[in-house]
Amino acid sequence: MKISDLAHRSGLTAHTIRYYERIGLMPRADRDGSGHRDYGPETLIWVTFIGHMKAAGMPISEMLRYARLRQQGAGTSDQRADILRKRRALVAQRITSLQATLDVLDGKIAGYDMERTSNDNDRNTA
Amino acid sequence: MKISDLAHRSGLTAHTIRYYERIGLMPRADRDGSGHRDYGPETLIWVTFIGHMKAAGMPISEMLRYARLRQQGAGTSDQRADILRKRRALVAQRITSLQATLDVLDGKIAGYDMERTSNDNDRNTA
DNA sequence: ATGCATGTTCGAGCGTACTCGAAGTCAAGC
DNA sequence: GCTTGACTTCGAGTACGCTCGAACATGCAT
Numbered sequence: 233m234k235i236s237d238l239a240h241r242s243g244l245t246a247h248t249i250r251y252y253e254r255i256g257l258m259p260r261a262d263r264d265g266s267g268h269r270d271y272g273p274e275t276l277i278w279v280t281f282i283g284h285m286k287a288a289g290m291p292i293s294e295m296l297r298y299a300r301l302r303q304q305g306a307g308t309s310d311q312r313a314d315i316l317r318k319r320r321a322l323v324a325q326r327i328t329s330l331q332a333t334l335d336v337l338d339g340k341i342a343g344y345d346m347e348r349t350s351n352d353n354d355r356n357t358a
Numbered sequence: 359m360k361i362s363d364l365a366h367r368s369g370l371t372a373h374t375i376r377y378y379e380r381i382g383l384m385p386r387a388d389r390d391g392s393g394h395r396d397y398g399p400e401t402l403i404w405v406t407f408i409g410h411m412k413a414a415g416m417p418i419s420e421m422l423r424y425a426r427l428r429q430q431g432a433g434t435s436d437q438r439a440d441i442l443r444k445r446r447a448l449v450a451q452r453i454t455s456l457q458a459t460l461d462v463l464d465g466k467i468a469g470y471d472m473e474r475t476s477n478d479n480d481r482n483t484a
Numbered sequence: 485a486t487g488c489a490t491g492t493t494c495g496a497g498c499g500t501a502c503t504c505g506a507a508g509t510c511a512a513g514c
Numbered sequence: 515g516c517t518t519g520a521c522t523t524c525g526a527g528t529a530c531g532c533t534c535g536a537a538c539a540t541g542c543a544t
Contacts, residue, residue, distance in 0.1 A: 234520085234521085235520090235521075236520070236521085245502090245503080246520095246521085247502080247503060247504070248501090248502065248503080250522090250523090251501085251502065251503085255501095265510095266509080266510055266511070266521080266522095267509080267510085267521080267522065268510090268520080268521050268522075269521085269522090281462075284459055284462045284463075287455055287456070287458075287459045288456070288459045288463065291500075291501095292500075292501070293500090309470050309473050309474070310470075310474070312470065313467060313470035313471070313474075316463055316466050316467050316470070317467055319463060320460065320463040320464065320467065323456055323459055323460050323463065324460065326456060327453055327456050327457065327460070329413055330413070330414070330449055330452060330453050330456070331453065332413075333410055333413045333414045333449055334446065334449050334450065334453070336407075336410045337410075337414065337442055337445060337446040337449065338446065340442050341439060341442050341443055341446065344435050344436075344438065344439035344442070345439070347435050348435070348436070348439075360490085360491080361490090361491075362490070362491085371532090371533080372490095372491085373532080373533060373534070374531090374532065374533080376492090376493090377531085377532065377533085381531095391540095392491080392492095392539080392540050392541070393491080393492065393539080393540085394490080394491050394492075394540085395491085395492090417530080417531095418530075418531070419530095
């Protein structure tokens with residue numbers, strides 16, 4: 233898989249993928265005969281995971297920590313599980329907070345709708 | 359209300375509040391005899407709203423647009439309602455996405471837990 | 485009158501996460 | 515053999531949202 237394919241399938245740009253490799257978030261890619269990056273299917277799994285963690289609001293620094301532990305192998309599972317459990321708690325919190333935000337927005341919107349209705353009434357009763 | 363009070367009650371720093379004023383997100387504050395900012399209670403309502411919109415992921419540029427419309431008065435309610443409705447949709451989307459992320463995390467965590475259990479078994483059966 | 489806390493303005497700096505452009509290489513098609 | 519297009523490296527630039535420090539003013543307590 234070429235970088236453009238991976239870019240297309242992951243929704244990232246080639247620039248961003250190279251950036252991720254540069255900072256160590258992705259392993260150094262294998263190269264084909266002409267020095268171009270050549271990805272196996274497992275890479276797509278990894279970038280997809282990165283995408284999920286990004287959606288979870290995980291900063292790159294923490295992904296890096298996770299990635300490094302992963303490379304160190306099986307002995308680090310507890311630490312990795314810990315990272316994910318903490319992140320899970322934060323995500324759950326974030327959902328709760330967003331639901332509260334939704335209520336605030338709905339309240340405000342209802343306020344504007346009432347204003348509109350009352351204007352309609354003005355018009356109807358004028 | 360002094361800036362330190364507003365800071366304390368809003369969870370922002372005085373620096374941030376002045377920054378918000380600088381960029382137009384908050385109206386120029388009234389001053390007391392010695393030139394210090396002196397806030398009325400309505401200001402706390404506005405910063406609280408800003409906080410909610412920040413939680414909703416609204417960029418400052420959009421808050422600015424909203425704030426400007428608000429200052430222009432009643433004729434702009436439709437536009438303001440529109441901003442909030444669009445933001446509401448984005449927040450709802452974001453919640454859905456975070457819930458999916460939660461599932462991914464739970465799956466991963468369950469994987470690590472199984473690994474642990476199987477290691478326990480190894481130990482027990484060794 | 486002196487110290488100390490709290491305020492002021494202004495501009496510069498920072499952290500995060502990209503994003504882009506320049507300059508060069510390489511393989512394929514015409 | 516020349517153009518085209520996708521790739522390469524490298525370093526610099528951008529966008530956002532603060533965050534901070536310097537230098538100065540003010541007002542209360544000792």
